[in-house]
Amino acid sequence: xxxxxxxxxxxxxxxxxxxAIRVVPDFPxxxxxxxxxxxxxxxxxxxxxxxxxxxxRYRDMQISVVAGVEARGFLFGPSIALAIGAKFxxxxxxxxxxxxxxxxxxxxxxxxxxxxxxVGTVEPRERVIIxxxxxxxGGTLSAAISLLESQGAEVVECACVIGLPEVKGxxxxxxxxxxxxxxPSGVDEFC
Amino acid sequence: xxTIIISSPLVSHRLSLxxxxxxxxxxxxxxxxxxxxxxxxxxxTNSLRLFSSAAAAAAASxxxxxxxxxxxxxxIAKIAASIRVIPDFPxxxxxxxxxxxxxxxxxxxxxTIALFVDRYKGKDISVVAGVEARGFIFGPPIALAIGAKFxxxxxxxxxxxxxxxxxxxxxxGTDKIEMHVGAVEPGERAIIxxxxxxxGGTLAAAIRLxxRVGVKIVECACVIELPELKGKEKLGETPLFVLVSSA
Numbered sequence: 001x002x003x004x005x006x007x008x009x010x011x012x013x014x015x016x017x018x019x020a021i022r023v024v025p026d027f028p029x030x031x032x033x034x035x036x037x038x039x040x041x042x043x044x045x046x047x048x049x050x051x052x053x054x055x056x057r058y059r060d061m062q063i064s065v066v067a068g069v070e071a072r073g074f075l076f077g078p079s080i081a082l083a084i085g086a087k088f089x090x091x092x093x094x095x096x097x098x099x100x101x102x103x104x105x106x107x108x109x110x111x112x113x114x115x116x117x118x119v120g121t122v123e124p125r126e127r128v129i130i131x132x133x134x135x136x137x138g139g140t141l142s143a144a145i146s147l148l149e150s151q152g153a154e155v156v157e158c159a160c161v162i163g164l165p166e167v168k169g170x171x172x173x174x175x176x177x178x179x180x181x182x183x184p185s186g187v188d189e190f191c
Numbered sequence: 192x193x194t195i196i197i198s199s200p201l202v203s204h205r206l207s208l209x210x211x212x213x214x215x216x217x218x219x220x221x222x223x224x225x226x227x228x229x230x231x232x233x234x235x236t237n238s239l240r241l242f243s244s245a246a247a248a249a250a251a252s253x254x255x256x257x258x259x260x261x262x263x264x265x266x267i268a269k270i271a272a273s274i275r276v277i278p279d280f281p282x283x284x285x286x287x288x289x290x291x292x293x294x295x296x297x298x299x300x301x302x303t304i305a306l307f308v309d310r311y312k313g314k315d316i317s318v319v320a321g322v323e324a325r326g327f328i329f330g331p332p333i334a335l336a337i338g339a340k341f342x343x344x345x346x347x348x349x350x351x352x353x354x355x356x357x358x359x360x361x362x363x364g365t366d367k368i369e370m371h372v373g374a375v376e377p378g379e380r381a382i383i384x385x386x387x388x389x390x391g392g393t394l395a396a397a398i399r400l401x402x403r404v405g406v407k408i409v410e411c412a413c414v415i416e417l418p419e420l421k422g423k424e425k426l427g428e429t430p431l432f433v434l435v436s437s438a
Contacts (some may be wrong), residue, residue: 070324090291
């Protein structure tokens with residue numbers, strides 16, 4: 001699941017990526033150590049490494065669709081899609097997509113939210129990867145998987161830059177493999 | 192600011208009264224600095240023939256400026272054709288320019304990015320700022336290709352760190368965009384990316400935000416412009432570059 005266990009052990013690029021991610025304590029509320037990837041985007045080399053690692057993994061897997069979860073999935077997905085010759089499909093919050101959509105709800109800590117996708121964007125049996133910046137509980141990714149599978153697509157893998165420890169149990173990802181580059185950075189690294 | 196309209200009328204064989212999805216006439220033009228790319232594409236619907244005749248007449252009178260323009264870039268027509276128009280979204284009367292269909296066309300998406308990259312690489316641009324959320328789709332690939340940082344400009348309360356914000360007017364009320372403090376340095380050269388410029392309110396706010404911290408905005412770049420809304424007038428001295436223009 002983690003890149004370091006998946007052939008990239010000791011790869012210095014992973015360290016550079018991890019170092020470029022900023023931790024913001026108590027955002028959006030007290031007790032949460034928010035993993036801020038905006039600092040990764042400011043580090044051109046580390047950002048390029050991030051994309052390169054995903055591209056190297058997926059370029060020979062006959063992936064024809066990269067689906068990205070709004071909004072931070074949009075920061076990584078299109079570059080991957082362009083490099084591997086795949087379509088990019090944005091998965092969005094309700095009311096944003098202008099055409100006919102299908103939607104799937106998912107649980108938040110308090111309440112729920114919905115994810116939408118345009119109909120007619122994937123063909124049955126197209127091979128898809130789903131991208132987001134971070135996976136925590138897997139709720140959003142599960143909703144994304146449901147949307148794509150309901151259109152007949154085959155979700156090959158979910159890919160995130162950062163993976164929180166609680167996602168080790170994969171049942172929430174409906175049995176789909178998950179590929180993650182780094183674990184969350186600790187705040188100590190930034191003293 | 193000089194408006195350059197490059198037009199070579201191209202009446203599409205698809206022109207008919209029974210078009211199932213309305214297509215807008217697409218004329219490319221850009222403003223400000225001498226163009227390094229001459230792009231032009233036309234497709235006309237019946238209802239907009241008057242507009243296109245006027246454009247053709249205007250272009251004819253500027254033949255001397257046209258003389259040095261390059262021929263139409265074939266990539267533009269494909270990009271324009273890949274954009275879907277959705278009537279009455281988000282509300283009645285609005286013809287929404289949907290770029291999600293462009294993202295499904297791998298060649299058109301690749302060409303879109305290539306056109307921007309060709310224009311901005313080697314110009315000492317160290318910042319690509321992209322406006323949430325559709326600017327996040329086009330900005331990062333451009334930033335990566337030209338060796339620049341990508342700076343997301345977001346709606347309030349999304350960015351986790353210390354931010355500066357800029358308010359701008361909506362039809363009813365106001366909104367704000369935000370940027371992280373420290374993302375950019377004074378003296379850096381930036382381009383601002385969004386999928387579309389309509390009234391120009393968001394882009395103008397983005398310009399003000401970056402200028403407040405000493406950044407020079409070299410240009411605003413959008414895939415689509417809605418020229419009737421005169422968004423470029425809100426951009427002041429900052430040039431605007433668009434690939435397709437939709438009336």
